[in-house]
Amino acid sequence: MPKMSFENHITKQFDEDLEEIRTQLMEMGGKVEQQLQNAVQAVIKADSSLAEEVIREERLVDEMEVDIDEACILIIARRQPAASDLRFIMMVTKAVNDLERIGDEAKKIANHAVILSEHDSLSQGYKEVRHLGQSVTSMLANALDAFARFDVDAALKTLEEDVQIDLDYKTALRELVTYMMEDPRSISRAINILWVVRSLERIGDHAQNLCEQIVYVVKGKDIRHQS
Amino acid sequence: MTVATVGKTAIDPKVSSKQNLEVDQVQATVGSPLCENPKMSMRDVNVFYGDKQAIHNVSIDIAKHEVIAMIGPSGCGKSTFLRALNRMNDTVDGCRVEGEVQLDGENIYQQHLDVVELRARVGMVFQKPNPFPKSIFENIAYGPKIHGLADSRVDLDEIVESSLRRAGLWDEVKERLHQPGTGLSGGQQQRLCIARAIAVSPEVILMDEPCSALDPIATARIEELIEELSQNFTIAIVTHSMQQAARVSNRTAYFHLGKLIEVNPTEQVFTMPEHQLTEAYITGRFG
Numbered sequence: 001m002p003k004m005s006f007e008n009h010i011t012k013q014f015d016e017d018l019e020e021i022r023t024q025l026m027e028m029g030g031k032v033e034q035q036l037q038n039a040v041q042a043v044i045k046a047d048s049s050l051a052e053e054v055i056r057e058e059r060l061v062d063e064m065e066v067d068i069d070e071a072c073i074l075i076i077a078r079r080q081p082a083a084s085d086l087r088f089i090m091m092v093t094k095a096v097n098d099l100e101r102i103g104d105e106a107k108k109i110a111n112h113a114v115i116l117s118e119h120d121s122l123s124q125g126y127k128e129v130r131h132l133g134q135s136v137t138s139m140l141a142n143a144l145d146a147f148a149r150f151d152v153d154a155a156l157k158t159l160e161e162d163v164q165i166d167l168d169y170k171t172a173l174r175e176l177v178t179y180m181m182e183d184p185r186s187i188s189r190a191i192n193i194l195w196v197v198r199s200l201e202r203i204g205d206h207a208q209n210l211c212e213q214i215v216y217v218v219k220g221k222d223i224r225h226q227s
Numbered sequence: 228m229t230v231a232t233v234g235k236t237a238i239d240p241k242v243s244s245k246q247n248l249e250v251d252q253v254q255a256t257v258g259s260p261l262c263e264n265p266k267m268s269m270r271d272v273n274v275f276y277g278d279k280q281a282i283h284n285v286s287i288d289i290a291k292h293e294v295i296a297m298i299g300p301s302g303c304g305k306s307t308f309l310r311a312l313n314r315m316n317d318t319v320d321g322c323r324v325e326g327e328v329q330l331d332g333e334n335i336y337q338q339h340l341d342v343v344e345l346r347a348r349v350g351m352v353f354q355k356p357n358p359f360p361k362s363i364f365e366n367i368a369y370g371p372k373i374h375g376l377a378d379s380r381v382d383l384d385e386i387v388e389s390s391l392r393r394a395g396l397w398d399e400v401k402e403r404l405h406q407p408g409t410g411l412s413g414g415q416q417q418r419l420c421i422a423r424a425i426a427v428s429p430e431v432i433l434m435d436e437p438c439s440a441l442d443p444i445a446t447a448r449i450e451e452l453i454e455e456l457s458q459n460f461t462i463a464i465v466t467h468s469m470q471q472a473a474r475v476s477n478r479t480a481y482f483h484l485g486k487l488i489e490v491n492p493t494e495q496v497f498t499m500p501e502h503q504l505t506e507a508y509i510t511g512r513f514g
Contacts, residue, residue, distance in 0.1 A: 008513075011511065082497045083506050083509050220498065
């Protein structure tokens with residue numbers, strides 16, 4: 001089983017190109033992670049200026065996606081990568097897609113944060129957002145960490161966090177429905193919160209995809225759609 | 228399969244890469260070197276040039292109508308091994324072949340075997356196109372004539388035309404069959420050599436870097452031809468171009484320092500090779 005490494009190509013430039021793509025992807029991951037954290041904070045603290053920042057910065061994530069995709073296409077055209085190099089490049093093109101979608105979801109959360117900040121400061125629903133927000137942020141951080149080290153065991157472990165996130169999501173939905181039934185005036189707020197937890201749940205799925213791609217790139221095994 | 232079993236069944240990358248990178252310790256070929264009902268079957272083949280051993284204990288089958296590519300760094304023995312398959316090494320002084328090389332279950336190194344007949348059954352195409360200094364027609368007709376495959380001039384005309392057609396050369400040369408073969412372009416000369424090889428109705432065609440002297444367009448034509456020929460012939464091709472091996476072959480065999488390291492379906496070799504040495508070679512980590 002080959003060990004993941006970008007070193008020792010006869011062409012040193014190839015090593016550097018792959019390393020550059022990896023660095024860019026890690027930067028994009030870091031940016032997306034920050035966007036998610038800020039979006040969740042914006043909801044919890046009803047901070048509309050932080051939410052506005054997340055919405056503005058989303059453009060940067062999109063630009064990173066385009067840049068990395070372009071770099072991957074260039075590598076394929078110039079170097080015809082094979083084996084682990086090929087798996088890595090294919091993985092990156094998929095991973096940037098997932099990261100970009102996480103960026104989109106963070107922006108959606110920020111949009112709802114702006115709306116929510118205009119409501120009166122009822123605390124109902126924040127508990128769910130805080131709880132789910134923490135688990136999803138931590139799952140994304142773990143996935144990126146596993147990626148940085150090409151750590152299959154960590155990726156497999158992180159994959160399973162999504163099960164708990166899905167359960168928490170369902171619990172949050174039930175609680176939100178309860179609020180709405182108890183006090184119909186909370187419906188419009190609760191619906192906004194509902195969209196937020198929905199986005200968080202989707203981010204968990206994208207983080208799961210990232211983990212599956214790590215397993216593919218290191219082991220060459222496609223473990224998608226098996227659960 | 229559940230996610231958890233993936234983690235358990237996988238090999239520890241550190242341990243295996245350490246073991247695998249020592250070619251001295253490579254005992255057996257990994258992957259699937261053998262197959263059912265092989266056209267050619269090689270067992271424990273060793274080839275020596277004087278005292279120097281060029282091929283170490285290679286065992287591999289070549290299936291009927293398959294295209295098998297042999298790749299590896301220069302000096303790894305892939306050409307030597309290919310030439311052992313139709314006793315082309317007999318002409319090299321001090322070259323000695325041990326082990327079994329069977330064609331349809333018959334050892335080709337047995338005494339009293341007619342080598343000329345063997346080479347009609349196992350044809351060869353070389354790196355540099357080497358047409359005879361004769362006309363295009365004579366280049367093709369020579370083999371069938373000496374092997375007595377044509378009874379009449381009409382038969383011979385037919386063999387020449389069908390061979391040139393199968394090699395994809397007929398339309399380009401039908402007006403000038405009696406001009407010298409050496410007057411053709413490099414790509415055309417190579418297709419002429421392929422036409423010459425198939426004119427004697429071989430069962431196996433060995434190709435030793437058939438495209439390395441050709442431009443990309445001529446190369447693409449030869450590759451397309453290989454694809455077509457594989458419907459009727461068994462083909463073993465030695466190539467320096469990994470992309471070529473990836474494009475034309477069903478299975479790929481990786482040689483390293485005279486040992487056969489890995490044989491696997493081509494799609495696996497180029498996406499997920501089993502052996503660390505194969506991985507290092509096809510990703511361009513040593514040459």
